[in-house]
Amino acid sequence: MADTASPxxxxxxxxxxxxxxxxxxxxSTNPIELDRVVIRFAGDSGDGMQLTGxxxxxxxxxxxNDLSTLPDFPAEIxxxxxxxxxVSAFQVHISDHDILTPGDHPSVLVAMNPAALxxxxxxxxxxxxxxxxxxSFDERALAKAGYxxxxxxxxxxxxxxxxxxxxxxxxxxxxxxxxxKPRDAERSKNLFALGVISWMYTRPVEAxxxxxxxxxxxxxxxxxxxxxxxxxxxxxxxxxxxxxxxxIVKPAALDPGRYTNVSGNTALAWGLIAAGQLAKLPIFLGSxxxxxxxxxxxxxxxxxxxxxxxxxAEDEIAGVGAALGASYGGALGVTTTSGPGVxxxxxxIGLAVNLELPLLIIDIQRGGPSTGLPTKTEQAxxxxxxxxxxxxxxxxIVAPQTPGDCFHAAIEAxxxxxxxxxxxFLLSDGYLANGAEPWKIPDVDALPDISVPFATEPNxxxxxxxxxxxxxxxxxxxxxxxxxxPGTPGLEHRIGGLEKADGAGTVSYDPTNHEKMVHLRxxxxxxxxxxxxxxxVDDPDGDSELLVLxxxxxxxxxxxxxxxxxxxGHHVAHVHVRHLNPFPxxxxxxxxxxxxxxxxxxxxxxxxxxxRAEFLVDAKGLNKMSGxxxxxxxxxxxxxxxxxxx
Amino acid sequence: xxDVAVPVTTKKDWTSDQEIRWxxxxxxxxxxxxxxxxxxxxxxxxxxTVFISGIGCSSRFPYYMDTYGVHSIxxxxxxxxxxxxxxxxxxxxxxxxxxxxxxxxGGNHLLHALRRNVDITILLFNNQIYGLTKGQYSPTSExxxxxxxxxxxxxxxxxNPVSLALGAEASFVARTHDxxxxxxxxxxxxxxxHKGASLVEIYQNCNxxxxxxxxxxxxxxxxxxxxxxxxxxxxxxxxxEGEKGVVVTADGARIVEVADVGxxxxxxxxxxxxDPSVAxxxxxxxxxxxxxxxxxVFRAVERADYGSLVNSQVLRASDQxxxxxxxxxxxxxxxxxxx
Ligand code: SF4
Numbered sequence: 001m002a003d004t005a006s007p008x009x010x011x012x013x014x015x016x017x018x019x020x021x022x023x024x025x026x027x028s029t030n031p032i033e034l035d036r037v038v039i040r041f042a043g044d045s046g047d048g049m050q051l052t053g054x055x056x057x058x059x060x061x062x063x064x065n066d067l068s069t070l071p072d073f074p075a076e077i078x079x080x081x082x083x084x085x086x087v088s089a090f091q092v093h094i095s096d097h098d099i100l101t102p103g104d105h106p107s108v109l110v111a112m113n114p115a116a117l118x119x120x121x122x123x124x125x126x127x128x129x130x131x132x133x134x135x136s137f138d139e140r141a142l143a144k145a146g147y148x149x150x151x152x153x154x155x156x157x158x159x160x161x162x163x164x165x166x167x168x169x170x171x172x173x174x175x176x177x178x179x180x181k182p183r184d185a186e187r188s189k190n191l192f193a194l195g196v197i198s199w200m201y202t203r204p205v206e207a208x209x210x211x212x213x214x215x216x217x218x219x220x221x222x223x224x225x226x227x228x229x230x231x232x233x234x235x236x237x238x239x240x241x242x243x244x245x246x247x248i249v250k251p252a253a254l255d256p257g258r259y260t261n262v263s264g265n266t267a268l269a270w271g272l273i274a275a276g277q278l279a280k281l282p283i284f285l286g287s288x289x290x291x292x293x294x295x296x297x298x299x300x301x302x303x304x305x306x307x308x309x310x311x312x313a314e315d316e317i318a319g320v321g322a323a324l325g326a327s328y329g330g331a332l333g334v335t336t337t338s339g340p341g342v343x344x345x346x347x348x349i350g351l352a353v354n355l356e357l358p359l360l361i362i363d364i365q366r367g368g369p370s371t372g373l374p375t376k377t378e379q380a381x382x383x384x385x386x387x388x389x390x391x392x393x394x395x396x397i398v399a400p401q402t403p404g405d406c407f408h409a410a411i412e413a414x415x416x417x418x419x420x421x422x423x424x425f426l427l428s429d430g431y432l433a434n435g436a437e438p439w440k441i442p443d444v445d446a447l448p449d450i451s452v453p454f455a456t457e458p459n460x461x462x463x464x465x466x467x468x469x470x471x472x473x474x475x476x477x478x479x480x481x482x483x484x485x486p487g488t489p490g491l492e493h494r495i496g497g498l499e500k501a502d503g504a505g506t507v508s509y510d511p512t513n514h515e516k517m518v519h520l521r522x523x524x525x526x527x528x529x530x531x532x533x534x535x536x537v538d539d540p541d542g543d544s545e546l547l548v549l550x551x552x553x554x555x556x557x558x559x560x561x562x563x564x565x566x567x568x569g570h571h572v573a574h575v576h577v578r579h580l581n582p583f584p585x586x587x588x589x590x591x592x593x594x595x596x597x598x599x600x601x602x603x604x605x606x607x608x609x610x611x612r613a614e615f616l617v618d619a620k621g622l623n624k625m626s627g628x629x630x631x632x633x634x635x636x637x638x639x640x641x642x643x644x645x646x
Numbered sequence: 647x648x649d650v651a652v653p654v655t656t657k658k659d660w661t662s663d664q665e666i667r668w669x670x671x672x673x674x675x676x677x678x679x680x681x682x683x684x685x686x687x688x689x690x691x692x693x694x695t696v697f698i699s700g701i702g703c704s705s706r707f708p709y710y711m712d713t714y715g716v717h718s719i720x721x722x723x724x725x726x727x728x729x730x731x732x733x734x735x736x737x738x739x740x741x742x743x744x745x746x747x748x749x750x751x752g753g754n755h756l757l758h759a760l761r762r763n764v765d766i767t768i769l770l771f772n773n774q775i776y777g778l779t780k781g782q783y784s785p786t787s788e789x790x791x792x793x794x795x796x797x798x799x800x801x802x803x804x805x806n807p808v809s810l811a812l813g814a815e816a817s818f819v820a821r822t823h824d825x826x827x828x829x830x831x832x833x834x835x836x837x838x839x840h841k842g843a844s845l846v847e848i849y850q851n852c853n854x855x856x857x858x859x860x861x862x863x864x865x866x867x868x869x870x871x872x873x874x875x876x877x878x879x880x881x882x883x884x885x886x887e888g889e890k891g892v893v894v895t896a897d898g899a900r901i902v903e904v905a906d907v908g909x910x911x912x913x914x915x916x917x918x919x920x921d922p923s924v925a926x927x928x929x930x931x932x933x934x935x936x937x938x939x940x941x942x943v944f945r946a947v948e949r950a951d952y953g954s955l956v957n958s959q960v961l962r963a964s965d966q967x968x969x970x971x972x973x974x975x976x977x978x979x980x981x982x983x984x985x
Contacts, residue, residue, distance in 0.1 A: 273970065286729055318724075331738070
C-alpha cells in the first residue's frame, strides 16, 4: 500500500511533507486506481466550500496529480442560507495525466444541504457518487430548497451511489474535547467532509493538519476543533464500513521541472512583478477593488520589497489616472479591474493613446452588461478593449489561456507597452482568475529582458542651429516616441490630450497633420505584428477541413474537446490566439486554408466578427453566455455537428 | 545666496515659446506672470517641475511654462498628479485647475488628494463660470445666475472651495486673487513650500463670460472694506482704518466693529491650529465674493504626506524582507519537483 500512496515527488517546500509515513494513505485494503476523478464540493455560501476545495486541490497538487479547478460562488457574501441562490461550489478535476479542464461532470458530489444537492445534482455524471450531510435534510431545509419530498427517500437518486452521513452530529461529537460551543463547533463540518474525501482519495493527511494548524493559529479552540473534525472525517471513511473501497489517482507524468499550484490572479500578479524586474522599472498599481480582480491588488500589495507601489484609489478613474501619471514619471503604470471599471477608465485610456505612454490595463472579464454577474466568467469585453474609445484609438490586446499563462501574458503585455509606448489591454477572465493548475515554475534567468532606455538628449536641431527636444519624433522601426521622464534636464516638454504636431509634439489643429497622426498611431500598433510570434496551428494530420479558432480561457475546453474528436478518428485543427490586436501576421493565411472555421467564445461572437471583417472568412460562432466556462463535451458536440454538416 | 546648487533663473527661462491663447484681458495672464516670476525666486529647477492640468481655460497653463507638463483630461489632474508625486518624490508637482474642473467633474479626485495629503500644489482658478464651453454656470456660480444653460436663473447652491478643502482636512488652504501679484506670489510661495497637498483658490476674472464677478470686493477702492487679510499670529482686522474685525465664538465667526468689542476680543489668526473648525468658520464669513471676504492662508498644518508614507512602506518592506527575489517569490507556495 505504501508504494501506491507514496508520491514520487520530492523537494516539497512545506515542512509537512506528504511523503511522511504509511499513515498518509488510510484504507486497509488496496485502493482502487483511477486515472482521474472530478469532485464537486457544494454547500451554503457560509459552509466554507471554497476553503475545502482549495485545500483538497493543494494536497492533490502536492501529491503530484495534474489538476484544474472551477470555483463557483454567489456574488453575495452571505446569500440567504439554505436557498439555491446561496449555494457555493468548488469543482476540482484531478488526474494521473495531463488534463485541460475542471471536468464536465463531477463523478462525486459532496452536498452539505438540500439546496446544494438540488442545485448540483443535474450535473453529476451518470451513476456518479453523491455524499450528503443527512443531518441537514430536515423539513425546513427541504422546503427552502424547494423539495416537495425528501430526495434521500423518494427514490429520485436511485441511479447514483448515495452515501448519507450525519456530518453535523458526528462533527459536534468529535470536536467536544476542544470545548467549542455547539454553534461554532458545527462550523467545522466542512473539514469533516474534507476528511471523508481525503480518505476516499487517499490524500496525505499530515500536510492538511499542518495547514489547518497554521491557518487557525490565532485561535486555539477553533484550530483544535477543525483538526478534530478533519480527523473524524478521515477515520469515519476508514472505519465506518460504509464505503466499499477507497481510490487512488496516481501522480501525473508532467514535464520535468519544479511545480507549484497557482491561480490565474496570483500568476498575473507575479507576472507583473517579474515584468517590473525585466523592464527595470518600478511597478505602480492604481486600482479600485472590484470582483474578480481584487486579488491582484491584494497580492501585489504584499510584495512592496520589489519596489511595487500600490495605491487603492478613490475610484476606477483615479486608479488608471494615477497609473498613467506614474508611467509619465518613468514607472510601469498598471491598473487592474473588470468590465464596469473599464467603462470608467475609457477616457483615460484614450488619453494614454494620445500621450503614447506605457500603461497596462488588466481586465478580469465577468458577466455583463452593467453589474451583470460579478462572480461568473465571460469573454464579452473583447470588442470594448478593441474599440471602446471615441476616435481612432488603437490599443494592443493580449489574452492568457490558462491560469499559469497569466504570468507570461503579463510580461508580454508589459513588453509591448514599454517598447511601443502604448496602453495595452490584458484580457483575463473570472474562470482563469480563480481557477488553479499545477504550474511549472519558469527559469527566471531565461525570461526576456524587456527594458528600454529613456531619452536623455535633445533629438532635433532648430533652424538656428540650436538643439531641442521633440517629444513626438518617432523611432523609425517601432514608431514609438521617445520616453523622456521629468527630471531630465534639457528635455522639458508639454504633452496632452490635444492633437500633436507630428514630430514637434506641440498642439496642432492642422487637418493634414491630424490625418497623419491618426495613421501613425494606427500604424504603430499594427506594426507590433512584426514583433509577435506567428500563430501555431495544431493540425496533427495536416488535412483537416475544420479549424477551431479560440482565444483566452477557452483553451482548455477546446483542446480537451478536440482530443475527444480526434480519438474518434476525425481530423480537426486548432489555433488559439494570444495577441488579439494586432493579430499575428499569419492568421489570415491560416484561416483561409480551412473550408470551415468554428469560433467558440463566451460571448455572442466577438472574435468571430473581427476575423470575418478582417479576413473575409466565413467563420461560424459557438457561443455560450451562461457565466460558466465551456465543457469539453460541448466543444466536442459542436465540432462533430460542424463536421457532419459538410 | 552662496549655495551654488540653487539654480539662477529668470522669468524668461520659465516661459515657453507657445503663443498664449487666452482672451485679451483674462485674469489668467496675471496668474501666469506671477508663477513665472516666482519660480526664479523659489530657486526651482525647470526639469524637476511638472505642471499637470485638466480641461478648461486655466488648464492651458502648462503649455506656457517651459517645464515638464501634462494637459490631461477633464477633472483628472489630481489623479495623474497622485501617481506622479507618489512614484517621483524628487519632483515638484503642480496641479492647475478651475472651478468646473476641480469641483464639478473632478470633485472626487480633489477631495481625495487633499484627504491623502499628496505632495502637490493645487492652483484653483475660480472664475465662477465655464469659459471654455462659452459661458454656462459653474459649481461656484451664485444661485440665480442667468447663463446660456440657465436662462431662468441657476438653481444650484454654490460651493465655497475653501470650505470644501477645509472640510476634507486639507493641510494647506489659502485664497488669493488675480489683481494682486504680490499677494499671489507670497501665497503661491507658501503653498510651494508646504509639504503635502496645498490648495490655493484664486479669484480670477473671466472678462468675457463673467466680467466683474469679483468687482464688489476686488476693485482698488473696495479692497480695504471687503478683503479680510489673514495673518498668522495677528488679530483679524480690516477696514479703511482697521475699524472692523472678526471674533470667533462657539457660534462661529462674525464681523464686528473693533470699537464695540475692544481689540482684545478679536480672534488672533492661528493657521497652524490642528483642528480645522476655526478656519472653517472664517471661510463661512462671506457667502460669496460680494461681502467682506478673508484672503490669505486659512490653514497650514504639518501632516505626513502620502507619497512619503507610501515610499517608506516600500523601504521598510525591503529592509525587513530584503530586496525582491523573483525565484523565491515564484516558489513561495508549496512546490514539488517532477523528473
Ligand atoms: S473665456 Fe474667460 S477664462 Fe477663458 S480665456 Fe477667455 S476670459 Fe479667460
